[in-house]
Amino acid sequence: MDLRQLRYFSVLADTLNFHRAAERLGMSQPPLTVAIRRLEDELGAPLFERDSRGVRLTAAGLAALPAARAALAQADQVREAVRQGAAGLRGRLVIGFIGSAVGSLLPRIISPFRQALPLVELVLQEMNSVEIVRAIASRSVDVGLVRLPLMEASPVEIAVIERDELVAALPPHFEPVARGGRIPLGALAETPFILHTPVSVLNATVRLACQRAGFTPRVAQEAVQVQTILGLVQAGLGVALVPGRTSRSAPDGVRMVPLEEPIPIDMGIACRPDAGPLARNFIAMSLASDDTSTISQNSD
Missing domain, CATH: 3.40.190.10 (Periplasmic binding protein-like II)
Known part of the structure; x- marks a missing residue:
């Protein structure tokens, strides 16, 4: 039994007519008839009664129909979840942040992101910039809010999200x-x-x-x-x-x-070069909240 068979069963249960069901499914009638017969053989009971007056659901068919439709709906939900995950619209995102981001930066970017993408689970972890960069490199953190300039070379992409001195x-x-x-x-x-x-x-x-x-x-x-x-x-x-x-x-x-001679200490948002769509969506929305942002590859 597969989803294709359940879809055939559901459509035929709606139409109670093999010809109309086949048209709705975009197929000819004989393959539909064969598929329903095979499904009934596999289940061990007839799902439809066929006679000169037409097609009717049997007691077994009536009992199976809600479960079949639920299975189809669940399959549709799986497909939608996959689509949303591939587009970066749902999933789990681990964000490392430094303590000084709590005051204004973190609320400024987290609140709009939650409103725009409510299906994303955000996990926030406070640590220092060096720990964040290392955690991103080891894939235990997806994106991070770090203090710039970084004092060591790191295999991460950096975007300036907030300028300061x-x-x-x-x-x-x-x-x-x-x-x-x-x-x-x-x-x-x-x-x-x-x-x-x-x-x-x-x-x-x-x-x-x-x-x-x-x-x-x-x-x-x-x-x-x-x-x-x-x-x-x-x-x-x-x-x-x-x-x-x-x-x-x-x-x-x-x-x-x-100070007479300004000392820049910008805030950056960091990720791996191969960051997925969810991390990229977070970064794009974060940068959109501040027009002073610029993107660079860290090589200090």
């Missing part, structure tokens, strides 16, 4: 005065720094920026989350360089001052 987070009563609304990084050389932990891209970015400014930062504390760093700045333990987009959530008393 570092700003100086200064504690209350900090003495150096910004010139023209900006502060030279060298003015912070003698001040203790609060850095992201070494696993963060921002740790290496800040250290490299300070080196280029002619000094090595004196690290007073390290922390994982930007809000923790800003809290330590508020407590007067030192200064910090943090993403400018965090200015809106700076605690009372912390001044967020741009």
Whole structure:
């Protein structure tokens, strides 16, 4: 018994006429008659009564018809699921994200995506940028929101989804005065720094920026989350360089001052070069939410 036979049975049950059923199925009558006979032989009971007055369903046929139609409907659902999966309209998508994406970026792209593709199961995993890139390469994560620039070569495609730059987070009563609304990084050389932990891209970015400014930062504390760093700045333990987009959530008393020489720290969305249609749909919709995005192949 196969779906073709069940479709023949269902159409004949609708028409109760072999000629009309064959026309609807786009076939001649004799093959339809043979197919119904074979189905009845396989099931071990007649499904139709045939006499001079026409064709009628038997008790066995009446009992089998709802199950046959349910099987056909289920098969149609399987076909539709395959079509949607191949088009990237349903499935399971694992997204790695860094903590600083939670504030505005993640809600900005996740909410519209859920509304547009409600059949997609989203699995969100927080990790640092290095872990995200490695997880994408190992196929345990499909796409990731990472901090740029990445500090090591990686076999992933990167698209800039959000542009930003570092700003100086200064504690209350900090003495150096910004010139023209900006502060030279060298003015912070003698001040203790609060850095992201070494696993963060921002740790290496800040250290490299300070080196280029002619000094090595004196690290007073390290922390994982930007809000923790800003809290330590508020407590007067030192200064910090943090993403400018965090200015809106700076605690009372912390001044967020741009640097004289901007240090870009864009946010990127990453995937494998052979990413499937579901990941590609997510990336396309994410990039559409920000017109500053550009696509590149990472080779740092």
